[in-house]
Structure formats: C-alpha cells, structure tokens
Amino acid sequence: MRDALNQALKEELARDSSVFLMGEEVAEYQGAYKVTRGLLEEFGPKRVIDTPITELGFAGLGVGAAMIGLRPIVEFMTFNFSILATDQIINSAAKMRYMSGGQFKMPLVFRGPNGSAYQVSSQHSQALESWYAYFPGLKVVMPATPADAKGLLKSAIRDDDPVIFLEQERMYGMKGEVPEDENFTIPLGVADVKREGTDATIIARSLMVPTALQAAEQLEKEGVSTEVIDLRTIRPLDLQTIIESVKKTNRAVVAEESHPFASVGAEISAAINEHAFDYLDAPVKRVSGADVPMPYAKNLEQLAIPDVSAIVAAVKEVSYL
Amino acid sequence: MGAISAQRQDDYVLTSYREHGQALAKGMSPDAIMAELYGKATGCSRGKGGSMHLFDVELGFLGGHAIVGGQIPLATGVAFAAKYKETDQVTLCFFGEAAVNQGAFHESLNMAQLWKLPCIYICENNMYGMGTSLQRAMSFQNVALKSCAYEVASEAVDGMDVLAMRAAVQRAVKRAREESLPTLLEARTYRYMGHSMSDPGNYRTRAEIEKYQERDPIKIFTNKLKEANIISENELAEIEAQVKEDVERSAKFADESPLPDAQELFTDVYAEPLNSNQ
Numbered sequence: 001m002r003d004a005l006n007q008a009l010k011e012e013l014a015r016d017s018s019v020f021l022m023g024e025e026v027a028e029y030q031g032a033y034k035v036t037r038g039l040l041e042e043f044g045p046k047r048v049i050d051t052p053i054t055e056l057g058f059a060g061l062g063v064g065a066a067m068i069g070l071r072p073i074v075e076f077m078t079f080n081f082s083i084l085a086t087d088q089i090i091n092s093a094a095k096m097r098y099m100s101g102g103q104f105k106m107p108l109v110f111r112g113p114n115g116s117a118y119q120v121s122s123q124h125s126q127a128l129e130s131w132y133a134y135f136p137g138l139k140v141v142m143p144a145t146p147a148d149a150k151g152l153l154k155s156a157i158r159d160d161d162p163v164i165f166l167e168q169e170r171m172y173g174m175k176g177e178v179p180e181d182e183n184f185t186i187p188l189g190v191a192d193v194k195r196e197g198t199d200a201t202i203i204a205r206s207l208m209v210p211t212a213l214q215a216a217e218q219l220e221k222e223g224v225s226t227e228v229i230d231l232r233t234i235r236p237l238d239l240q241t242i243i244e245s246v247k248k249t250n251r252a253v254v255a256e257e258s259h260p261f262a263s264v265g266a267e268i269s270a271a272i273n274e275h276a277f278d279y280l281d282a283p284v285k286r287v288s289g290a291d292v293p294m295p296y297a298k299n300l301e302q303l304a305i306p307d308v309s310a311i312v313a314a315v316k317e318v319s320y321l
Numbered sequence: 322m323g324a325i326s327a328q329r330q331d332d333y334v335l336t337s338y339r340e341h342g343q344a345l346a347k348g349m350s351p352d353a354i355m356a357e358l359y360g361k362a363t364g365c366s367r368g369k370g371g372s373m374h375l376f377d378v379e380l381g382f383l384g385g386h387a388i389v390g391g392q393i394p395l396a397t398g399v400a401f402a403a404k405y406k407e408t409d410q411v412t413l414c415f416f417g418e419a420a421v422n423q424g425a426f427h428e429s430l431n432m433a434q435l436w437k438l439p440c441i442y443i444c445e446n447n448m449y450g451m452g453t454s455l456q457r458a459m460s461f462q463n464v465a466l467k468s469c470a471y472e473v474a475s476e477a478v479d480g481m482d483v484l485a486m487r488a489a490v491q492r493a494v495k496r497a498r499e500e501s502l503p504t505l506l507e508a509r510t511y512r513y514m515g516h517s518m519s520d521p522g523n524y525r526t527r528a529e530i531e532k533y534q535e536r537d538p539i540k541i542f543t544n545k546l547k548e549a550n551i552i553s554e555n556e557l558a559e560i561e562a563q564v565k566e567d568v569e570r571s572a573k574f575a576d577e578s579p580l581p582d583a584q585e586l587f588t589d590v591y592a593e594p595l596n597s598n599q
Contacts (some may be wrong), residue, residue: 020405046405052435057394057428064398067383068333070405087425091388092395100376100384101367102589136590160592189595236595 001174004146005035005167008153009073011182013043016071019157022049022058023075023112032077033113033172059085059110063092066108066162073157076112079128079166085110086131093162094137105160106137111153114142114166115207115257116294116305125294125301127258129205130267132164133234139163139188140234144209146176148232151186159188168207191238193245197227200251200315203242203268205231208255208287208306215311226315234264242268243275250281251318255311260288282318287311322346323486324443324508327494328411331381333403335396336415338373338387339445343415347382349375355571361578368581369589381410389450390416390423393442397429400440404501411497412440413490418507419450421464430471430505439497441490442473442505445480447512452524465507473505480508481533483542510538 012019025032027040027050040048051058055076062072076082082089089110096104115127133140139161143149149167156163194209195216204212209230216226227245231238246252252272254265269284290304325334325346336343344354349365357364358372366376366385373387383399386392396414403410420426421444433440444464448455455462468475474496478489486508493504511533515522546552587594 052428052431054428054432056425057397057432060391060394060425060429061398061401061432064335064395064400065402065405066398067395068399068402068406070402087388087391088394091391092386096384097592098589099366099370099374100378100589101364101369103366103376103378105592139591 001146001149001167001176002033002035002172004150004176004178005153006037006039007178008150008157009036009039010042012154012157013039013047015182018069019071019073020047020049021073021075022051022062024051024053024077026050026075031075033169035167035172036075055081055084056088060088060092062108062110063088063096063106066093066106067096067104071107071157073109073111076110078117078124078169079112079114080124080126082110082112082128089132089138089162089164090135094135097161098137106162107160108162109153109156109165110162111156111165112167113169113172115168115170116289116301117169119296119298119301121296122293127256127289129164129166129234130258130263133264133267137162138235140166141188141232142166142206142234143232144171144194144204144206144230146174147178148186148192148230150178151184152188152232155185155188158185163188166206170207171210174210186232188233189236189238190232191241192230192232193227193241194230195226195228197225197249199225199249200253200319201227201229201242201245201249202253202255202311202315203229203231204255205234205264207257208311211306211308212255212311214308215315218308218312219315224315224319224321237268237271239271239275242272246272246276247279250279251315252280252284253287253311253314253318254284255287255306255314257289257305259291260286261291263288282320285314285318287314323483324413324415324490327487327490328413332410332494333381333383333396333399333412334415335383335392335399335412336385337389337392337417337420338385339417340375340385340415341372344375344377344382344385347377348380349377349382351567351571352574353377355575356578359575359578360580361575362581362585363574363578367585367589369585390420390425392416393420393423393425393429396442397433397438397440400433400438400497400503401436404438409498410439411494413443414440415443415445417450418444418446418448418455418464419453419458420444421467422459427470430468430473430503433503434471434473437501438503439501440503441493441497442503443490444505444507445510446507447510449512449516449524451516452520454524463507465505468505473503475505475507477507477509480510481536481538481541483538484545
C-alpha cells in the first residue's frame with residue numbers, strides 16, 4: 001500500500017511541475033510512514049518540503065498556494081494533527097470557491113493516515129471522515145486496496161477541488177497488484193463492489209473493507225451470500241451502487257471504524273431508509289467503533305474496533321439467523 | 322492606500338473583513354463592491370461573499386477573510402507560490418492587532434523567514450479588538466518588536482500618515498522583490514466607528530476618538546498637499562463632490578441590481594457539479 005501511494009505521488013510530481021508535496025518529515029526523514037520515500041532525492045527540496053510542526057500554518061500556506069494555481073499535496077503525519085488545521089481546511093479551503101462567486105479553483109490534497117494504529121491511545125487513533133464529509137466544498141476519499149490507493153490518489157491530485165485523502169496506518173503494509181500504467185486513475189465518487197452476493201450487503205470503507213471481506217468469507221461457509229461494497233469515496237457518495245445492492249439483497253450492514261454518533265454510517269443508514277425502505281427485510285444495522293476515546297490496553301483497543309465476528313453477527317442479525 | 326500605492330498592479334493583497342478601502346485602493350469597482358454589500362448578483366463575489374468576502378482575482382485582490390488571522394497563512398502561501406513560480410510578485414497581508422494573538426500569525430512569520438518568502442505583513446494596530454483594548458489583551462504591546470522572535474525585519478509606522486505608510490511599504494516591497502524576504506510593519510492607527518453595525522462603542526470615550534480624528538489621515542495628507550501648493554481648496558471640494566457622486570451612483574447601481582438567481586444557491590461549491598446520484 002505505501003509503495004502504491006508512493007508511485008502515485010512520484011508519477012504526479014513528474015507529470016505536473018505545479019504539484020508539490022509538503023508536511024512534517026516528508027523529505028529528509030523519507031516520511032514518518034515511508035510513503036514519501038525517495039521523493040526528495042528525485043524531485044529536490046523545492047518540491048518536497050519538510051515543514052515545521054505547524055499544522056495550521058502549513059495547511060493555510062497550501063490553501064494560499066492553491067489560490068494562485070499551484071497543486072499542493074499537504075501531508076498530515078496523522079489526521080489527528082489535522083485538527084489543528086481545521087480552520088484553514090474548513091473555513092478557507094472548503095469555502096474559497098463559493099464565497100468568491102467561483103473565482104478560485106482549489107486543487108489541493110490533504111493526505112495522511114486516519115483511524116486507529118496500534119496501541120497509541122486516544123489522541124492518535126481517531127477516524128475523522130464524518131467531520132470532513134460534513135462540509136460542502138470538500139471531497140473525502142478512503143482507499144482500501146493498494147491499486148485503489150494509487151488510482152484514487154492520482155485522481156485526487158488532478159482534481160480541482162480540495163480533497164481529504166484518508167489512508168490507514170494499519171493498511172500501509174497491505175499487499176496487492178497495482179497497475180504500472182501512468183495513466184491509471186480511478187474516478188472519485190465511484191464505489192466498488194469488492195464481492196458480489198445475494199443475501200445481504202455490507203457497506204464498508206478503509207480498514208473495514210478487508211474486515212468485511214473476511215466476514216463475507218466466513219458467512220459463505222455458513223450459507224449466506226454477502227455483497228461487500230467499498231465506498232472508496234465518501235463525498236461524493238456513490239448512493240446508486242448502495243441502493244441497487246440493497247434492492248437486490250434486501251438487507252444492509254454498514255461497517256465503520258469511526259464512532260457511531262453522527263457518523264458516515266448514520267448518513268448511509270438514513271439514505272437507505274429514504275431510498276430503499278420498501279425493499280428492506282430488516283432494519284439497517286450499523287457496526288461502529290466503540291463510543292469511547294481509544295484506550296491504550298491491547299485488549300480494550302481490540303474491543304473498541306469492529307472485527308470480523310462483529311460484522312458476521314450483524315449480518316446474521318439482519319438475516320434473522 | 323499608502324501601502325497599496327507602493328506595490329505593483331500584479332502584486333497581491335490579502336486582508337481581513339475590514340477590507341473595503343483596500344479593495345478600492347487595489348482598483349476594484351465601487352459598483353461591484355457596493356453591489357456585493359447589498360448581496361446582489363452584480364457584486365464582485367456574485368452576492369455570495371458579502372461585506373467580509375470581497376474578491377477580484379484578476380486584480381490580485383484575494384479576499385476578504387473573516388476568521389481573525391485566517392488570511393495570514395493564506396498570504397504566506399500566495400507568497401510561497403509566487404516564489405515557487407519564480408515570478409517577482411510581492412504579497413501584502415493586512416490584519417488587525419488582535420490577529421497577532423492568534424497562532425496563525427506566529428506560525429506564518431516563522432515559515433516566511435525560514436523559507437524567505439516575499440510577504441509583507443501589515444498589522445493595522447487600532448488598539449481595540451472589537452471592544453477589548455490592547456492593554457487588556459496583549460501582554461507585550463509592541464507588535465513590531467514581536468518580529469524579533471523570527472528574525473523578520475520590522476518597522477513601526479505612523480498609520481495615520483499616508484506618505485509614511487507608502488515609504489515604509491516601498492522599503493518592504495524592495496526587500497521582498499529583490500531579496501525575497503518578509504517584513505512586518507506595525508501601522509499605528511485608530512478606528513473611529515464601531516467594530517460592526519451593532520457596536521455601541523461604550524468601551525472608549527468621545528474625547529479619545531476626537532483626539533485621533535484630529536490626526537485623521539485624509540486631513541493630514543490634504544494639508545500637506547495644500548501646503549505644497551499641489552492642490553487648492555476648490556480642487557479638494559471637487560474631489561469630495563465627485564466621491565459623493567460616485568458613492569451615490571454605486572448605491573443606486575447596487576439598489577437596482579438583481580438578486581442572485583435562486584439556482585445560484587448550488588453553483589460554485591465544486592469546480593464541476595457533483596454527480597447527480599448524490
């Protein structure tokens with residue numbers, strides 16, 4: 001996964017000289033998670049820039065640079081630290097085009113890991129997609145495979161709107177085939193059916209996609225054919241793919257790593273009720289992270305993150321099994 | 322006016338929500354500004370920004386920003402981009418003294434000196450952040466000297482003297498254009514009116530306001546012009562009359578302009594409308 005992201009960055013930096021990358025430890029240190037390995041050497045310090053630990057400052061600097069035509073990629077070492085920069089992301093990046101009456105493009109990517117890592121406790125383990133997806137003007141992307149990560153990141157960098165690109169630390173080591181083609185991109189706003197099924201639909205994103213696929217595997221053995229939708233993009237949301245699937249399977253489970261309250265899962269559940277209520281054979285079930293700050297202890301942390309058995313149980317529940 | 326007169330037409334200005342004079346100084350049309358205040362379709366931001374969000378990209382007037390200090394990192398980024406693109410454009414960034422207490426100010430000055438960015442930070446110190454005086458809000462009240470923490474060149478200027486402002490900004494522009502270095506200028510000035518339309522102004526005395534009105538920038542400048550025989554009383558009266566006429570014409574233009582079309586509610590959110598399945 002990290003190499004797929006690295007390839008996307010490398011190809012887009014090579015393709016367009018207005019693209020530059022900045023963030024904490026992205027250059028000389030080669031990236032806190034090595035996603036930016038080798039980029040300083042290849043593109044030099046003008047285009048691959050180590051920043052001070054000054055998230056509000058460099059996020060705002062990125063927005064300003066985008067205002068006059070550059071295409072910044074701003075890395076947050078983790079999205080927990082983006083909280084310091086939300087003023088510039090929400091008040092500046094998301095609104096600049098609208099409040100100027102369409103005078104600006106905002107070709108800007110904020111990227112980095114989102115969600116849980118391994119035993120780093122409350123301040124380093126937050127899934128923030130519902131925050132950013134809330135705001136019109138922002139796009140939110142969450143890849144779940146190396147190939148998707150590459151194709152979606154390239155699209156995000158080429159996009160003329162601000163994109164929040166949420167990676168997942170637990171998935172940086174994930175293996176998978178990745179197209180070498182420099183023209184390979186995946187459009188934003190298109191979900192992917194990662195596994196077809198007929199009895200129930202699991203709608204997942206990011207870390208919950210491989211978890212849901214494992215659950216589907218297990219359910220298959222028990223005679224339940226489960227469809228797994230990988231949203232890939234949260235905003236714009238591919239509602240059509242969700243609704244079509246639910247109309248086919250008549251049962252829906254939304255799996256998410258984030259807290260449940262006012263989450264993306266809540267939005268999807270509401271959308272299914274609005275658009276496919278008559279097709280449902282059971283209420284939509286959500287499987288979310290625990291509604292607590294992330295604990296440190298290994299056993300408690302495991303309890304806080306949805307696992308395969310939680311998703312299996314949810315699918316059985318909506319299937320009345 | 323003094324500050325903006327010292328920059329080139331293709332240079333940039335970013336500023337706060339108290340930006341109307343600067344927008345005019347940068348060459349924006351009074352009609353488009355007034356129409357924006359009225360929330361009309363003919364406004365410079367097509368009625369979507371309003372008083373606090375005037376923009377004219379063509380003229381390099383990059384807003385009108387309404388979170389105190391929010392424009393300071395943005396201006397730093399504009400200066401960064403100008404340097405990246407190897408143009409010699411300079412960016413002026415205006416903000417009030419209350420913004421100096423925000424982290425955005427300090428983060429920006431640090432980056433600007435670290436990366437040698439052609440950005441000129443102009444603090445308009447009018448001594449009140451809304452209703453709170455500087456004495457009650459800032460532990461060390463010399464704004465210009467705060468630059469020392471970042472080794473940024475700085476100067477305190479009489480913000481009531483147009484020519485002094487122009488000269489100080491000219492020096493800063495030279496430093497930015499020729500050496501690609503930032504400057505912090507503290508323009509010591511005053512605000513006669515309330516912070517907003519709903520401000521009764523009970524936090525300061527009439528006498529204090531009158532003391533500053535004696536040093537009104539327009540008064541000082543016109544006196545200088547008269548003393549130097551550059552302009553006569555008659556000519557001044559003509560200018561004054563012309564300005565009144567312009568304001569009235571702009572108000573009429575704004576008044577008679579149409580409101581934005583209802584469909585405009587949903588335009589300009591994204592570069593391309595999101596797909597309809599949303």
